Amino acid sequence: MNIIRPFIAAMLLLATRCAAQTVIWEEPFTSQLGKGISTGHVTNMTDITQWSVAVHDAFPTNAYLIVSSNTVVKSEFLEGYRLAGECVWRSEAIDISAGPVDLSLQIQESKEMAGLDWIRVHYALDGTNEIQFSENGSFSGDYGTNWITARQPLLQGTNVMIVVRMYTTAADKNHRIDNVRATSSTAIWNMPPSLALVGGGTSRYARLGEAIAFTVTATNVTLDATNDLITLTAPNLPAGALFAATNGFSPLSQTFSWTPSTATVQTVTFYAADKDGTNRLDVSVGSVALQPPPIWINELHCDNTGIDTNEGVEIAGPARFDLSGGSLVFYNGANGLKYATLPLSGLIDSEDSGFGAIWFAQNNIQNEKDGIALIHENGGAPVVVQFISYEGSFRAVDGPAAGWLSTDIGVQQSDTTAIGLSLQLTGTGSEFRHFFWIGPTNASPGQLNAGQTFRPKGTVLFIR
DSSP states (O other): OOOOHHHHHHHHHHHHHOOOEEEEEEEEESSOOOOEETTTTEOOOOOOOSSSEETTTTTTTTTTEEEEEEEETEEEEEESSOOOOOEEEEOOOOOOSSSSSSEEEEEEEEEEETTOOEEEEEETTTTTTOOEETTTTTTSOOOOSSSSSEEEEESSSEEEEEEEEEEETTTOOOOEEEEEEEEEEOOOSSSSEEETTTOOEEEEEEEETTEEEEEEEEEETTSSSOOOOOEOOTTTTTTTTTTOEEEESSSSSEEEEEOSSSSEEEEEEEEEEEEEEEOOOOOOOEEEEEOOSSSSEEEOOOOSSOOSSOOEEEEEEEEBBBBBOOOOEEOTTTTOEEEEEEOOOOOOOOOOOTTTEEEESOOOOSSSSEEEEEEETTTTEEEEEEEEEEEEOOBBBSTTTOBBEEHHHHOOOOOOOOSEEEEEEEEEESSSEEEEEEEEEEEEESSSOEEEEEEOSSSSOOOO
């Protein structure tokens, strides 16, 4: 299994393509001192070509929107004072045709913002409508009296204009902006698509004779310049495995399925290619000739009228069987994701013909189309002993049961189920397959169920 090669390739691409940001355009307000609008009139703007200012009709006396200076706070900055309405500063149309850019500017207020006071920062891309990307610094209320930076990453087009709109009401309050910049984006562009298994990891195993199924997804780099056409292939499939080569746009997914006929482990290599190159993902798949531990889910309770009470799951099996190292993994049937894990422990007691049961309490068991996987170690490896569900079947996409299709037990509870009832197995036998599900019926947590009779299955020796 080769997981190092893609990582090294990604790091090399990062080193070669992620250069330091270059300032494409900036306005530090260092040479326009005293220029802007004061008391409704343009003030000495004859040599200013890279930006413009505008003011509302009812601009009050003694108000201004001009470049000021304060050697304590900053050198020069654009300052709005007692505006009593919206005043606007606009940059020129900045040429960004060479590649994607990030926008940034510094913002400060002389006193804490209150009432209707605000600064709103926008951009207009290629002459289109303005899009706001910051208010009061970060869309989170007052930005305070310290200088903070508002940012808009990753804009791509022909040109962009930066627009700052200010509104102040108090006679002693000032809004200030400084160091407005457009810089080349630090994002990595034009990379091959990434590959991953739904549910994560790079291996999928099953018991001999059981199906292995999982989904492979190819995704364009989030910040890629274009959504390129992707081709997804797997040329070295095991005999009998199914994975149809496909192409399309990100995210592109395809399902792998295989039922091994012998105990074997193989490496399947998946490739995702677009015009920028190819990435690979090596996945170990196979089966092991292990019999599952002789334990099973024997009873469960997940729903009742009112507040759910005494929720939990019962495990049954041969007496003296050690459940340590096992777990119950709870799955959400809506998305196939695990939502809780309950570690198991303890020895099964002897209640009938050398069999018994242990109850494990678990609050907040979901009670729509959801499921439970019983996991235990066998031969030193975690094994999916069971994956059952109620109110329908679904396939797990993460956790130890990833790729498994649940078995619907065929009975269910609801919010009208009386307290004290459960779903449980009944019948006669010595293995899970000998019994069948019934309910809701009277709960018997930690005890073999009513109507459930065990018959010894020869002599079983457990060594601890």
